[in-house]
Amino acid sequence: MSNTTVNKKTPAAYNYVDSRVGFSAALKRNMRKVFPDHWSFMLGEIALYSFIILLLTGTFLTLWFKPSMTEVIYNGSYIPLKGIPMSEAYASTLNISFDVRGGMLIRQIHHWAALFFIAAMVVHLLRVFFTGAYRKPREFNWLLGLGLLTLGLLAGFSGYSLPDDLLSGIGLKIASGIIQALPVIGTWALYFLFGGEFPGTEIIPRLYSIHILLIPGAILALVTAHLLLVWTQKHTQYPGPGRTEKNVVGYPLLPVYTAKAGGFFFIVFGVTTLLGALVAINPIWLYGPFTPDQVTAGSQPDWYIGFLEGSLRVMPAIEFNIFNTWTFSPNVLIPALILPGLMFTLMGAYPFIESWITGDKREHNLLDRPRNAPTRTALGTMSLSFYILLWIGGGNDIIATTFHMSINSITWFMRVALIALPPLVFIATRRICLGLQRNDLDKLLHGKETGRILRLPEGGFVEVHEPVTEAELPKLLARETYPVWELPQKVDANGIKTPKYRRQLMKAKLSGWWTKGDLPIPTMKEIQSGQHHAHEALEQAHEFGVEPGKEEIVTSTNH
Amino acid sequence: MTNKFDINNTFDPDDENKAPKVSKEVATKLPTPAKGVDHYLRRTDTDPKAAKRAERQVAALFGASSFFTLVFLVSFVAIPREKKIAVSLIGVTGAQNLVLGTSFGLAILLIGIGAIHWAKKLMPDVEMVQERKEMKPADEVQQEALDAFRVGATESGMGQRKLIRRTLLGALALFPLPFVVMLRDLGPAPKGELRNTAWQEDLHIVTDITYAKIRPEDIPVGNLISAMPENILEIQEEEGNLNERGKSAILLVRMRPEEIKSQQGPDWDYQGIVAYSKICTHVGCPIALYEQRTHHLLCPCHQSTFDLADSGQPVFGPAARRLPQLAITVDEEGYLIARQGFQEPVGPSFWERGA
Amino acid sequence: MANLAKFRRNRFASVLVLFFALGLVSIGFSGVNKLVTPAAAKIGSEETLVDKGSALFAEGCSSCHGLNGQGTSDGPTLAGVGAAAVHFQVSTGRMPMAAPGAQVMRKKPSYNEEETLALAAYVATFGPGPAIPSEEQVNEWQNASVSEGGELFRTNCAQCHNFAGSGGALTNGKYAPSLGQATPTQIYEAMITGPQSMPIFSDKTLTPESKAAIIRYIQELNKSENPGGMDLGRIGPVTEGLVLWVVGLGVLIIFAVWIGARVR
16 A cells, blocks of 8 residues: 655645635545446446547537428538438538538447447446345435436437438337327327427427437436445445455555546547447438438337337237227337336336345345346346347347348247246246356355366265365355245234235245245355365375366376 | 354344444545455566556557547548548448547547556555445434424424415415426417328329329339329428328329229229328338238338238238228329328327227 | 171170160160250350240240240249340349249349340240330439439338338348349339339339439449448448447447456
8 A cells, every 4th residue: 555645745726725615524535435346337337438428429419410390402512412302400410420520420429329328227237136236225326227227218219319310200200109199198298299290390409408408417417316326325346355244345546446447438438439430320311301201111219219119019909999989009008108117117116126025124235146146136137038029029120131031920929929938037047046056055065176086995986176265255155045924814813903914925925936946055164164074185185196177087096 | 264254144134234333533544455355466566677568558558549639630631521432341431530530539549548557557456445334324313413403393483383384385386387387388289180181182193202193004003102192392381391291191002903802982992093091000100111912011110011902901010900091083184183081090099089 | 697696695795785775875865855955055046036035935934934924833924024024033033033932032143144135035925014124214324313313212112122222021021122233224124013022113103214313323322332431231220239239338348347357
C-alpha cells in the first residue's frame, strides 16, 4: 500500500474550492473506496457508457435533424432519391448521412450505441438475476433497473422512428394498429397520440420531444438513483478467499478502479465507433421515405422489439364481435400489450415473491453461484427460453429464406414450442444445478479428483484425491438451504380458524417446491474429515511415486 | 487445516442481523490489504526492466491514439466528401466515412487499452478490504430521525388542525388537473373517419405512382396492380398529409372468373378482376405479396394470409377478419371505376367497429 | 462348312467369335441409334431455330412437359407461356428443374444462349404468349431515371423482393428470390411472364418506360455501393442484431474478462 503523506502543504487551488464547497470529508471517505473486480460486474458499465455515447452523438444529431413531416423535394447528394417528395425529417437524415462530414459516422455510432445500451442492460439483468444480487438491500435497484430497461425500449423505438423511413414507418403503423385496438379508449388514444388518423403530421415532432427530452431526462434521473444506491450499498461480490458478508474486497477507486472503469469507457466507445465506421446500420436511403401504402419484405423492428414482433406473429387469430357493435381483439392485445405487461410485472415482483417463499429477510452482499439456487436458476432459464423463442419467431421469414424452410411450419413450431419447451428447460436446468451441487459436495467430502488412478497392492483401483485448496474452499462452502414451512392447520387447538390460512398454505407448498432436491449442507466436521482423508491418501500416493498431473497408471509393483 | 472459515451454515429465520457496533472511524478508515487472499507478484513487480517495458508499451498506446486523432483531423479536410473507394468485404463505400470512423475509433480505443494495460501491469494489484456496515442505521439513529420528524410534524399542526389538512389536500389534489386538461388539444375527438375512405361511386381507379386510368383488357390473368383513387394527389394536397393514402390503397388482381370461389357481394368483380384493400386487417401494414398460382395474399409483417379467390378470408396468421373488397365496374369509356365506396372500414380493428 | 468345323476347337476360336459378336452389336446399335435419336447432336446444321428448339425440347423438356408441351403430372402446360417465359426460365438455369421442391431455384444454365433462343422459339409455337423483349426495349434502362425507378420498385417489387432486392419469404416454403444476379432482360421477362408465384406486370399497366426505370434502379442496387460500411445482406435489423450480439457484445465481454484477469 502506498504511503499517504501527512502534513504536506495544502495546494492553493484545492484550498480555494474546498473552502467554498467543503468536500474534503466526502473525498476522504470515497477516494480510496474499494470496488470488487470481476468481469461480470462490467456489464452494467457497458450500458452506462453506451448511454453517455448516446447523449454525445445524439446532441450532434439534433443540430441537423428536422423533426417535421412537411413534404419537401429532396435535392441533396444521394442521387437515387433526387427529386422524390419526402418529409423534412427524412430529408434531414439523408442530409446528415451524405452532406454533413462525419454525419454518417455519428448517426451509425448513435444507432449501434442504442443497440448496445439495451443489450448491455439485458445481460446485466441476467447476471443480477442469476447471482441473486436483487435480494435485500437491493430490491429498489432491481426496480430502478427494470424502469431503465423500459425507458431504453421506448427510447429506442422512438429514436429509430424519427427518420420517417419506410421500415420504421411500418413499425409506427403497427403501433397505431395496436393502440386503436384498445377497448373503449382505442380510437381516442390513437387520435391523441397522432393528432388524428395515422400518420398525420404530428407524430414525428412528438416522438422527437419524447426521445430527446423526456426519456433521457427520466433515464438520467433513474441512473443517478441506481448508481447512488450502488455507491452507498457497496457492490456485491462473489464468495471467495477473504470475502465475507461484512466486507468488500477489491481495488481502490483511485487509481486502479478509475483506470479500469475509465479505460473501459474508452474501450466501449472505441468498439462502438469502429462498428459505426465499418458496418452499416439502418441504411435509410435504401428503405426509402415512408408512405403508408408501401411495404418491404422482411419487415422487422430493431432486435429489442423483436420479442413483441414474434409474439404478434405466432398469436392465433382470435377476435370477438360483440352484438355487431363492438370488436374485441385479443389477437392484437395479448401479444402486444398483455404479454409484455405480464413479463415486466413478474420481473418486478420477483424479488419480493422469492423472499416471501424463502422467508429470507437478511441482507445479502455475497452473491449466489447459480448452481446453489436451482429453482431460481431454472426459473430464469425457463423465462429466457420463452423470450428467445419469441425473439426468433420475430424473424421467422428471414429464417425461412435463409434455411429454405416454410414460414408456416416455423410459426406452428413456435406456437407449440412456446408452451412445451420452457417447462422442459426448467426441469433440465434444475437437474443440472443439482448435479453441479453434488460435484461440489463431493469435493468437500472427498477432496478433488486428480485423474490419477492407483492400483492397490491387494487389488482394486482407486482414484487419488487431493484436498481442496484454501482459496477454493469459500466458493464451495457458500451454499445455503431454505426451510420448508410447515403446512398450517386449518383450525388451531381451540377450534379458531388460522388467519391467512390460504396464504400460509401456498407459502408452505411453494417452499417445498423451491427446495426440492436440495442436497444437505455438510457440517464442518464432515468436511474436515473428508479433506483430512484426501490429504492422507495424497501422502500415501506420493509414497508410491504418484504425482498429480502426470497421466500414468502406477501399480505398486512397477515404481 | 484450520477452521478459520466462519460462514454461517445454519439458518435461523428469527435472527435478523443486528447492526454491528462499528465505530465511525472503522467505517471511514482507508482500506487495508485483504487478509486470507493470496497475492501473486507480477513480472513488473519484481523485474524493473519488465516494468520499464510495460511503461513504454502504455506510452506507445497513448502515442498511437494521438496519431490516429491527427489522421482524423487531416482526413476531415483532405478527403473530398464524394470520394468513393472499393474495400474488400465492404464494397464501394465513402472514403471519408471509412477513414474518419476507423481513425476516430482507434484513437478512442487505444486510450482505453493503454489505461487498462497501465492499471494491470503497473498499478498495485494488492486486493484491499473495507468494512461493510449494514444498511439499516442503528436503532437510536432511527429513533432520533423519527423524533425529529414528529417534532416538526407536531409543530406544523397538520395533525390537529383538520380543516387545514383537508383543504390543503383538496387544493393539492385539484391543482394538477389543468395540466391534464390542457392535453385535450393533442388530438380531435374521433368522429368515425376510420370508417370512411375516399372511394365512392364512379371514381376512376388509377395505377399508383404513374396515375394512369386502367382498361380491363390491359390486365392479363395473374396480373397485379397497386392502385389508388384518381383524386388521391388532390386529397393529399388539400389535407397536407398521407392519411388517405393509408386508407384508399387497393390492389387489383385478375383471375379466371371460374377461379373465384366467392366474393363479398354479387358481381363485385369485373370479368375476373377483383379489387381488395391493400391495408391488412391485423395491425395495418400494406399487404401486397400476391402469389399468382394460389391467389393468396401474404402480409410481410406478421404473415397473415388472405385468399383473394374466396372473399379475402384469412387462411393463416393472426388476422381474424377478411380483407375488405371494393366493388368495381367500367365506365362508358371502358376505364375501371369503383361502383361504390368500401362497405366496411378498412384496416385494423377498433372497439366501435362493430361488424 | 466342313472345313470351318475343323477349327471349332481351336483356342483362338472363342476370341474370333467375341470379335464377331462385338462387331455385330456395335453396327446394330449405331443403326438403331440413328433411327431413335433425332438430330439433337447436329447443332450448326441448316435447320431452323424452331426445329432446333424442337429437338432440344424433346430431349430435355418433354419428359415433364409432354412432347407437345401439353403438360403431364410432373409439369404444367406450356401453351401460351410465350418465348419470354422460356428464355427467362432457361437462361436463369431454373429450367430444367434439378429436383422437385416448393420452388425452382436459379442455378447454372444448362443451355447456351443460342439453344435457349431455339427452345423459346419452339415453345412459342404452342400458343401466343409474351415475346422476348427487344434489345432496345431492355436497354432503355440506361436512359431511365433512377429515382423514379426507386419509387416504382418500392411500390411494386419491394413487398416480395425486399427494399434492396435481397429476396423475401412467401408462404409454404416459396420465396421471392434475390435480384442480385438478374440481368436486365431477365428482369423484364420476369415482370411480363410472372414466373411461378410472381404476379404479372403487363406492359399496358406497368409501361415499358416504368419497367426501364425499375431495371435502372435494380442495376443501381446491384452496384454494391455501401456508403455506411459492410452491408449485412441488406435484410434489415435481424442481421444487425446478430452482429451486435455475436461480434459487438462478444468483443466487449472479451475485453471485460481481460480487464479482470490476473496478470502474471
